[in-house]
Amino acid sequence: MATIYDVARLAAVSPATVSRVLNGRGDVNPELARRVEQSVRKLSYRPNGVARNLRRKVAAVWALVISDIENPHFTALVRGVEDVARANGHSVVLCNTDEDLERERAYIDVALSERMAGVVISPASDRQSALGPLLDAGVPAVTIDRRLRSSPVSSVVVSNRRGGYEATAHLAAQGYRRIACVAGPLRTTTAAQRLAGYRAALGEAGLPADKALVRVADYKEAGGAAAVAELLRQPDPPDAIFVTNSLMTMGALRALGEAGVTIGTEVGIVGFDDLPWAPLVSPSLSTVAQPTYELGRTAAEMLVHQATDPEARVRSVTLPTELRVRGSSHR
Amino acid sequence: MATIYDVARLAAVSPATVSRVLNGRGDVNPELARRVEQSVRKLSYRPNGVARNLRRKVAAVWALVISDIENPHFTALVRGVEDVARANGHSVVLCNTDEDLERERAYIDVALSERMAGVVISPASDRQSALGPLLDAGVPAVTIDRRLRSSPVSSVVVSNRRGGYEATAHLAAQGYRRIACVAGPLRTTTAAQRLAGYRAALGEAGLPADKALVRVADYKEAGGAAAVAELLRQPDPPDAIFVTNSLMTMGALRALGEAGVTIGTEVGIVGFDDLPWAPLVSPSLSTVAQPTYELGRTAAEMLVHQATDPEARVRSVTLPTELRVRGSSHR
DNA sequence: GTGAAAGCGCTAACAC
């Protein structure tokens, strides 16, 4: 592969001039610039990004570290982040941690090691974060979807508590009395907040907070199915369920189907995260929708802001959720 | 941030010895090794990956370039690739091209520029590929899900033609007579092959190949919906539809619902790609399932093979699909 | 406006 020296030699200029032309810096004689461009083409020269990064001490790439690549919620964020990144001359690479702190750490390591320009991350845990080294190194970072309790980092989240509250209050208003909740891993702020909203709504509706009606699962399909199967097996099963993410909702529907339960009539259901197929199941699925694109866009904009002004103080943005009432939550 | 020189100084050894300890190369006096490790900890030293890559001429990272991050088929591949990567000491970063050749080119550029160790890619087009520079540079590359006609690259795909054939033959066997096909962008080999399978099955069943029954769409939800809406508006509408990917199938179901058509009875439907929610819609959705994890795993293994043996010849692996008959494809 | 040269942090010959 051709280097900047090859180009310089062919164009009969110095490597410095080639660099200037390539980066549009400083004033270069148009004639020399022309010669450089011609040589670049002739040699099909591509700058070595690694050498450039070493010299500049930062790459043009952002890392978007998400906790579950198969969760449509997270993949929907991507577009928002990408659009802002491209507008600011950055590329986005995705890293999937699978809710695993060890893998989260490994990817933070890669981001740090490759001197990436910024990191947007949905942390696997609100406390034992792997972000420390990143922050110490001064790399711009923003958490998305979830917050971090252990360190001061800017974040963009949705109103999880309110979303959980509205879902549950809606079920109560529809006359359901034993409303269960399938929660996510409580080490995530989303799970904790959605559960808190559920509890608040129960209290307000004067419904008892039966511990047996709360199941902590793992935000995955199988976990949701298992949790619902257990709930149904109880002596006094629920007549409604608030399921706190889409993957678990899918599992819940499967478990309900396998148990021969009629959705809506026998057991009402509201899921967190709206999905394209929510209107297609029958009865159609009531959900708490999140502004996923906005979530990604906002996080990316905060990253740009941080990169521009390193003194920028930590900010936390909360975007609204929206209850979408469909067929699964009334009799 | 501490450098290898800082560590060397503190441990009273040379940078070369630090490097040896860090990389487990050569024999190092255990006492020196201990001192190095201690200094590394004390300084919380992290090797600069960029400098390392510049020196070694290759990074430890693989790029997985997929054409649509919101298509569950592609996100399902990721796990297979990741598992093999990790077993071989690589990290995987995902790049989303959105079926856009310009963005494909940009990400190939990043992979090249950052000297990534290998690329697994589902190309946006079978001809105008952006892979050229990558292959010229000798970077190990494998296409996944789709093939490339324009250059000799190893690939892992599924039996698209057979999958299309089986879906269509099944609909014919169920007594449907005017079977339509919603195809993907024909510049992808998957779309071309699935369509070819559809045509072959029609011919074999003695059904006429009415051009009006074939709609070329874009592998996206809205495209699938629009195509089906058009099909239904025709003077002589189809009584069954083979939809060639899951996103378009979702759109098809929506369009069918909006048109008030009873699925199965009035219009039979089979979709390509199985999905967790396929059994949940009603009637449950018949599909052609693909071994997504295997697809990812196999591609990654081929990449390892290529990296190990640069003389390895181009191979093409085809994995089987499986027709899953459910409720949407009979009366 | 242009070029010479130093240096980013690491690894791998090579010399000891």
Next chain:
DNA sequence: GTGTTAGCGCTTTCAC
């Protein structure tokens, strides 16, 4: 075994 040193390819002072 261990240290010295050159150099990966680029950008950026600094001198002209």
